[in-house]
Amino acid sequence: MESNSGEKMDYSAWSQENLIQRVTQLEAELKAQNRSLISTPPPPVEKKSWKKPRNERVFDPSKYNTRLIALKLAYLGKRYNGFEHHSNQTTPLPTIEEELWKALNKARLIFPQRANPMSPGEVNWEGCEYSKCGRTDRGVSAFGQVIGIRVRSNRPLPKKKKGAVAEGAEEVEKGPAANEFNTLPRENAVEMASPALAPSRPKSKGLPSESLGLDDPDLEETLNFDPVGQEIPYPSLLNRLLPPDIRILAWCPAPPLDFSARFSCRERRYRYFFTQPAFVPTPHHLEHPSSNSPKVKDGWLDIAAMREAAKMFEGLHDFRNFCKIDAGKQISNFERRMFYADIEEVEDSTNELGFVNGTEFVPSGSLEKVYPKIYTFNLHGSAFLWHQVRCMVSILFLVGQGLEKPSIVSELLDVEKNPRRPTYEMASDTPLVLWDCIFPREDDPERKDAMQWLHVGDGPAAGGAKYGTTGLMDDLWKVWRERKIDEMLAASLVDTVSRQGNRVEELEAGNGKKGSKSQKVFDGGNVPRLQGTYIPVMKKPVMDAVDVINEKYAVRKGFESAEDLKLQGFRRLGKSSGGETPIAEDADE
Incomplete structure (x- = not known):
């Protein structure tokens, strides 16, 4: 070891205490030396932005x-x-x-x-x-x-004349x-x-330019x-x-x-899409007797019977048994006119489910080999009640499955004989489409759309x-395309599985299926609902009458009666939206 002067030092004669002091001294000197070699990093230089700060321009609607x-x-x-x-x-x-x-x-x-x-x-x-x-x-x-x-x-807005101050200009400033x-x-x-x-019901509204000097x-x-x-x-x-x-x-x-x-809308048109078969059919020899009506094979719909029932909707009818009562609207008039109602086939561009056309799946006597098919229930009406179309479709599906006769439509439309709606399930929502809205002139019997679209x-x-x-x-x-690829992949998968394993006629029903009383009921969804032995619509429990439902709602909201609610309740409840009164308002699908 050398001293600071460069001379070598002899530590052999040093005591242990002096050696410890010397080591401590050298360590301190080394730390100080190392600190001097570590340079302190310069403070970060702030980058100058060459972009001018963006000033949010004030948008003045009065200029437009x-x-x-x-x-x-x-x-x-x-x-x-x-x-x-x-x-x-x-x-x-x-x-x-x-x-x-x-x-x-x-x-x-x-x-x-x-x-x-x-x-x-x-x-x-x-x-x-x-x-x-x-x-x-x-x-x-x-x-x-x-x-x-x-x-x-x-x-452009009309130019202001010199010295003229537009109404409201002071408030804008x-x-x-x-x-x-x-x-x-x-x-x-x-x-x-x-x-x-x-023209027979003109509004107090004219062209804004009528009072102007157009020259x-x-x-x-x-x-x-x-x-x-x-x-x-x-x-x-x-x-x-x-x-x-x-x-x-x-x-x-x-x-x-x-x-x-x-x-101004005088006609609304709806379409409800469904497939034929409605759900995957069961091979003949795997069906059990209690599974369905003997008239219609499991999974299939009787389109002719559905058409017969659909035609009964045409005309002016009271549809209280084909809707959900909205007591908040206090509606008492359920008459609506249906101009057109029918079941129509829709062309389907692709078909991957070829197995459905096999003799084990199609109804006996069917000669067609083009299933599945797509159909729509087409309905044109003046106005619609809440869930009306889905209730109508639900009854048509029961007819199509042979669970009800077409005459069930006439029975439910006869509100004098049947004033209270049976508690049947309405159809699924997704297949329903508001297809078009028509705005004809008042005196046009053909109801052609007069809007200049x-x-x-x-x-x-x-x-x-x-x-x-x-x-x-x-x-x-x-x-x-996104949805079509999903459809094609799913269809290909179903068809692939249908061809795997033993042939259809070699399959055997499990023991657990025998004696089962579960009934498949189609309601427009992707799979049928399973329920016990089917109860006909007219034998199901019925809901309260309309006036009773309205009265209960009014009392529950703190009014003396439904009449009291109609007189002054809507203003207190603040039910109006967009400036339109809700009294007797149609509750469309």
């Missing part, structure tokens, strides 16, 4: 014109909790209205009045002149749903919050409209505006913001003067919006 339009939309209802949104009600799935609301707001197409400033995302259609045609339930789809709504327009949420008509604005559908030079810019070519492409804009299974199909630039998506892709140089990249058809193809 508005117009009333109608939108025709389609949606697949499986992922949604129905069409209608209910305030202060949490649902397990979103509603179609919620998705429409979010898209319309994000696109700055509406400026609705906020009922609760603390909840800016709350669905509230006040100030938008919003109306809807049908209110489909959870799981139900629509291919022709219609809404009316006032939206932002590209049409005080702060944007005063009139920020307002999609109502602008002062002196020009707006298009078609003639009223029902006024200050109106030249707004009058020369092309209401279609220069307008916001509403369907394309909304389709970019909506989920892929909700699509805007068309819009009407000039709805009639008296237009309401709900009250501009479909996506119509108009000059607009074809790309339908068949171009990211066009409407591209969007729908993606949705279809």
